[in-house]
Amino acid sequence: xxxxxxxxxxxxxxxxxxxxxxxxxxxxxxxxxxxxxxxxxxxxxxxxxxxxxxxxxxxxxxxxxxxxxxxxxxxxxxxxxxxxxxxxxxxxxxxxxxxxxxxxxxxxxxxxxxxxxxxxxxxxxxxxxxxxxxxxxxxxxxxxxxxxxxxxxxxxxxxxxxxxxxxxxxxxxxxxxxxxxxxxxxxxxxxxxxxxxxxxxxxxxxxxxxxxxxxxxxxxxxxxxxxxxxxxxxxxxxxxxxxxxxxxxxxxxxxxxxxxxxxxxxxxxxxxxxxxxxxxxxxxxxxxxxxxxxxxxxxxxxxxxxxxxxxxxxxxxxxxxxxxxxxxxxxxxxxxxxxxxxxxxxxxxxxxxxx
Ligand SMILES: [Zn+2]
Numbered sequence: 569x570x571x572x573x574x575x576x577x578x579x580x581x582x583x584x585x586x587x588x589x590x591x592x593x594x595x596x597x598x599x600x601x602x603x604x605x606x607x608x609x610x611x612x613x614x615x616x617x618x619x620x621x622x623x624x625x626x627x628x629x630x631x632x633x634x635x636x637x638x639x640x641x642x643x644x645x646x647x648x649x650x651x652x653x654x655x656x657x658x659x660x661x662x663x664x665x666x667x668x669x670x671x672x673x674x675x676x677x678x679x680x681x682x683x684x685x686x687x688x689x690x691x692x693x694x695x696x697x698x699x700x701x702x703x704x705x706x707x708x709x710x711x712x713x714x715x716x717x718x719x720x721x722x723x724x725x726x727x728x729x730x731x732x733x734x735x736x737x738x739x740x741x742x743x744x745x746x747x748x749x750x751x752x753x754x755x756x757x758x759x760x761x762x763x764x765x766x767x768x769x770x771x772x773x774x775x776x777x778x779x780x781x782x783x784x785x786x787x788x789x790x791x792x793x794x795x796x797x798x799x800x801x802x803x804x805x806x807x808x809x810x811x812x813x814x815x816x817x818x819x820x821x822x823x824x825x826x827x828x829x830x831x832x833x834x835x836x837x838x839x840x841x842x843x844x845x846x847x848x849x850x851x852x853x854x855x856x857x858x859x860x861x862x863x864x865x866x867x868x869x870x871x872x873x874x875x876x877x878x879x880x881x882x883x884x885x886x887x888x889x890x891x892x893x894x895x896x897x898x899x900x901x902x903x904x905x906x907x908x909x910x911x912x913x914x915x916x917x918x919x920x921x922x923x
Contacts, residue, residue, distance in 0.1 A: 569618045569621060569622070570622070570627075571622060571627045571630055571631050574615055574618055574619065574622075574631050574634065574635075575631075575634060577611065577615060578611075578615060578634055578635065578638050581605070581611040581612075581615075581638075582638050582641065582642065584605075585601070585605035585606075585611075585642050585645075586641075586642070586645055588601045588604070588605065589601050589602070589605075589642070589645050589646055589649050590645070590649060592649065592653070593653070594653065595650070595653055595654070595657075598646070598649060598650055598653060601646075602646055605642065606639075606642055606643065606646070612635060612638060612639055612642070615631075615635050615638075616635055618631075619631045619632050619635060679923075681912075681920065682900050682904065682906075682912065682920070682923040683782060683896055683897065683900055683912055685900075685923065686896050686899050686900040686903065687765055687782060687784060687896045689809060690763075690765075690784045690809065690894065690896065690899065691763055691765055691784065693804075693805055693808040693809060694763040694784070694786055694805070695763070697801060697804065697805075698761050699761050699762060699763035699786055699788070700761060700762050700763065701762070701763055701765065702747050702750070702751045702762035702763065702764045703747065703764070703765070703766060704741070704744070704746055704747035704750045704764065704766070705741070706740060706741055706766065706767055706768075706769070707734060707738060707739075707740060707741070708738070708739055708740070708741040708746050709737060709738060709739075709746075710736070710737045710738065710739055711737075712741075712746035712749050712750060713731075713739050713741050713742060713743075713745075713746045714726060714739075715879075716746070716749040716876065716879035716880070717745050717746070717748075717749065717824060717825040717876055717879075718824040718825050718873050718875050718876055718879075719824045719825075723824065725824040730770050730771035730772055731770070731771070732769050732770075732771060732779075740768075740769035741768055741769065742768060742769065742770055743768050743783060743785070743893060744764040744765065744766055744768060744783040744784070744785045744893065745764075745785060745825060745891070745893065747762070747764035747766070747785070748762070748764060748785060748787040748872075748876075748880070748891060749876070749879060749880050751764070751787065751880075752787075752789065752877070752880025752881060752882055753880055753881050756881060756882075758789055758790045758791060758882070758887055759788070759789065759790040760787065760788070760789040760790070760882075760889070761786075761787070761788045761789075761790075762786070762787050763784060763785070763786050764783075764784065764785045764786075764787070765782070765783070765784045765785075765896075766782065766783070767780055767781070767782055768780070768781060768782070768783050775907065775908045775909060775910065776898075776901075776909055777909065778897065778909050778910065778912075778913060780913075781895060781896070781897050781909070782895070782896035782897060783893055783894065783895055783896065784893070784894050784896060785891060785892065785893040785894075786801070786890075786891065786892050786893075787872070787889060787890075787891045788801070788889055788890055788891075789872060789877065789880075789882060789887055789888070789889030790887065790888075790889070791886060791887060791888075792888070793871075793887075793888045793889050793890055794888070795828070795871060795890070797890060798869060798870075798871065798890035798892070799816065799818065801890070801892075802816045802818075802832055802867075802869065802892065803815070803816050806834050806866070809899065810834060810837050810902075810903075811837055813835075813837075813840070814834055814835055814837060815834075815835040815841070816832055816833065816834060816835075817832075817833040817834075817835070817863055818830040818831070818832060818833075818869075819831045819833060821868065821870075823868055823870055824873070825870075825872070825873050825876045825891070826868075826869070826870025826871055826872060826873055826876075826890075826891055827870065827871060827873045827874075828870055828871060829868065829869070829870035830868070830869050830870055831865055831867075831868060832865075832866050832867045832868065832869050832892065833863040833864060833865055833866060834863065834864045834865075834866040835862065835863060835864075836855060836857055836858035836861075836862050836863060836864055837857075837902075838855055838857040838858070839855035839857070839858060839860075839862065841858075841862040841863070842855075842862060843855055843858065843860040843861060843862045844860065847905075848905070857902075857905075864902065866894065866898070866899075866902075867892055867893060867894040867895070868892065868893055869890065869891065869892035869893070870890065870891065870892075871888060871889065871890050871891075872888070872889035872890060872891050877889065897909050897912060900912065904922075904923065
């Protein structure tokens with residue numbers, strides 16, 4: 569083979585190889601061309617062998633240079649095209665993964681639990697009336713939970729509550745009233761005006777009772793606190809929580825820690841107190857919410873028993889006070905017509921999303 573022949577073959581083959589490499593559209597096709605033209609059996613390898621057979625040193629030099637140039641040119645063309653194919657592939661993958669025309673996926677936002685909303689509303693109203701927040705332990709001494717509230721060990725009133733006892737002297741508090749005693753002892757000087765909020769526990773479980781539930785209690789002790797103050801406070805309270813047309817009715821009752829004691833009824837906000845009509849209409853045309861009585865039992869209240877004031881370190885000859893307690897779950901159930909207390913604690917989003 570002569571130098572001229574080698575030169576000719578190189579020229580033809582390089583052109584062929586360039587167009588073959590350029591025509592490849594996938595990495596596989598490109599690799600196939602590379603092996604064909606630049607591999608062991610490719611023309612370049614053949615050309616390198618032919619160089620050694622040339623007659624003169626000058627021809628060998630000349631031919632070697634040509635072969636090396638062709639080799640470099642093809643490898644660069646191969647690298648460039650490989651990069652183009654990979655870039656196109658990346659772009660195609662991105663386009664597939666990120667379809668910017670699709671609607672966005674909305675992330676779920678948390679919000680307050682209906683019981684928290686209700687408790688916040690109650691505490692807001694009490695706060696605006698001057699009641700300061702007070703808190704106490706959920707695991708409570710028997711003394712604060714019972715004894716200081718006029719329920720000594722043998723008192724029959726203790727039977728009214730199904731208590732979770734930790735041991736003989738320690739209980740899960742059955743109401744937020746022990747916080748009243750703690751507040752009186754801690755603040756010591758009137759006026760004492762506190763709103764106690766928190767979890768309480770009773771061994772009770774059905775559609776209107778949960779072994780754990782929430783109470784808010786109000787306590788006001790000062791030199792001239794009267795039963796009229798209690799009634800006025802309750803009236804303002806129900807108007808703010810249940811609407812301006814709400815009324816309260818007080819019925820005589822008994823609690824060991826208040827004297828006199830009352831059950832507080834709220835005029836039915838569904839039938840307007842008429843007992844018929846309204847949104848909670850039963851098949852018989854009577855209001856189901858108030859069972860056609862026009863009134864809904866809403867909380868307990870009364871004037872603080874002088875003995876309880878004494879347990880709280882206060883002088884019942886100089887001071888009087890009132891107290892009331894309300895169940896947060898009860899208010900929430902009434903407000904939104906929730907039929908089963910357990911729904912609040914099941915954490916079912918379908919339920920919770922509605923508030
Ligand atoms: Zn009614």
